[in-house]
Amino acid sequence: MKNNTLGLYLHIPFCVRKCAYCDFLSFPADEDVRRAYARALVREIRTAAQKRRDRQVDTIFIGGGTPTCLPADCLDTIMTAVTDAFDVLPGAEVTMEMNPGTDSEGLDRFIFRFINRLSLGLQSMKNEELKDLGRIHSREDFLKTFAHMRRLGVENINVDLMSALPGQSAADWEETLRLTAELQPEHISAYSLIVEEGTPFFTRYENGSLDLPDEDTERAMYRTTASLLAEAGYQRYEISNYAKPGFESRHNSRYWTGEDYLGLGLGASSLCDDTRWRNTTSLETYLDTSMHPESLMRDARVLTVRDRMEEFMFLGLRLTKGVSLEEFAERFGTSLRDIYGSLPDDMIAKGLMAEAEGRLFLTERGIDVSNRVMAEFLL
Numbered sequence: 001m002k003n004n005t006l007g008l009y010l011h012i013p014f015c016v017r018k019c020a021y022c023d024f025l026s027f028p029a030d031e032d033v034r035r036a037y038a039r040a041l042v043r044e045i046r047t048a049a050q051k052r053r054d055r056q057v058d059t060i061f062i063g064g065g066t067p068t069c070l071p072a073d074c075l076d077t078i079m080t081a082v083t084d085a086f087d088v089l090p091g092a093e094v095t096m097e098m099n100p101g102t103d104s105e106g107l108d109r110f111i112f113r114f115i116n117r118l119s120l121g122l123q124s125m126k127n128e129e130l131k132d133l134g135r136i137h138s139r140e141d142f143l144k145t146f147a148h149m150r151r152l153g154v155e156n157i158n159v160d161l162m163s164a165l166p167g168q169s170a171a172d173w174e175e176t177l178r179l180t181a182e183l184q185p186e187h188i189s190a191y192s193l194i195v196e197e198g199t200p201f202f203t204r205y206e207n208g209s210l211d212l213p214d215e216d217t218e219r220a221m222y223r224t225t226a227s228l229l230a231e232a233g234y235q236r237y238e239i240s241n242y243a244k245p246g247f248e249s250r251h252n253s254r255y256w257t258g259e260d261y262l263g264l265g266l267g268a269s270s271l272c273d274d275t276r277w278r279n280t281t282s283l284e285t286y287l288d289t290s291m292h293p294e295s296l297m298r299d300a301r302v303l304t305v306r307d308r309m310e311e312f313m314f315l316g317l318r319l320t321k322g323v324s325l326e327e328f329a330e331r332f333g334t335s336l337r338d339i340y341g342s343l344p345d346d347m348i349a350k351g352l353m354a355e356a357e358g359r360l361f362l363t364e365r366g367i368d369v370s371n372r373v374m375a376e377f378l379l
Contacts, residue, residue: 322361
């Protein structure tokens with residue numbers, strides 16, 4: 001059974017400059033627009049909370065864009081509204097994304113007051129790769145920010161890294177991994193580059209000027225990630241996420257286990273009470289009508305039992321611990337094998353999955369072809 005807690009996602013769509021690979025809902029804006037957005041977000045927070053007085057919030061994630069592009073007093077006002085309007089549990093995980101070089105004295109005070117987990121967007125330890133990605137920071141900027149956050153007392157830091165970059169060798173990637181692991185952040189997210197349509201990288205890919213690593217090099221990077229981070233004391237708990245024991249991302253785990261979360265802000269997605277929807281992506285509409293959350297809703301869809309079964313498998317198999325047979329039966333009133341027949345056993349026979357202690361999970365070989373395996377569980 002699902003528990004009655006709720007995760008909150010707050011979207012801040014602003015950035016200093018759009019990165020060459022980024023297709024997220026983000027864009028530069030002047031201070032007047034950013035302040036107007038903060039006021040609109042506070043209105044949505046207060047209104048949305050009125051309808052969820054029975055829910056206790058145990059995770060909050062402030063993402064973007066670059067949330068630290070907002071003036072610190074705006075961030076303070078937003079989080080004060082959250083804690084006033086929602087029943088936020090003591091010890092709730094409160095994460096904020098932050099790019100190196102965007103810190104300030106006012107931001108320090110905000111972090112000290114509200115944030116207990118930071119997610120730093122590094123991507124690479126090599127300045128030439130950062131420049132090609134369009135990042136606004138250098139390796140040195142990151143090291144200064146990381147050290148400063150430690151001095152501020154932040155004891156839970158994630159570092160985002162990206163592999164398979166243009167011109168990147170396996171040795172380049174290994175250097176980034178080693179230098180990052182030496183800092184001993186509590187969590188490392190290591191994703192490979194995906195070239196998304198509509199980005200400058202996609203244009204370069206189309207005209208043949210994007211020098212991507214070949215498949216063998218990318219596979220070598222992938223395996224190096226798991227082995228090097230294991231040696232450094234990190235446990236892989238999700239296909240692309242590694243943590244020191246006890247520091248797995250509680251908020252992101254909601255997405256993979258189908259627990260409820262409410263997205264607030266421009267374009268934010270939600271899953272509540274078996275309904276998925278997203279907010280409008282029109283800034284003008286959002287600024288005008290954020291006090292009426294229903295008017296912001298787009299693409300609302302009540303999930304069928306079949307939808308929920310598919311998501312339970314497709315998302316749950318991203319976790320290294322896999323999915324629980326008992327939990328499947330509790331959620332859906334039938335056994336997993338009654339629905340999927342011999343498929344799990346066929347995957348086990350092929351060495352792509354394994355079963356132990358009442359759970360089905362991907363093997364190392366299965367993780368290598370995870371998208372193909374998980375697609376098999378679409379009904």
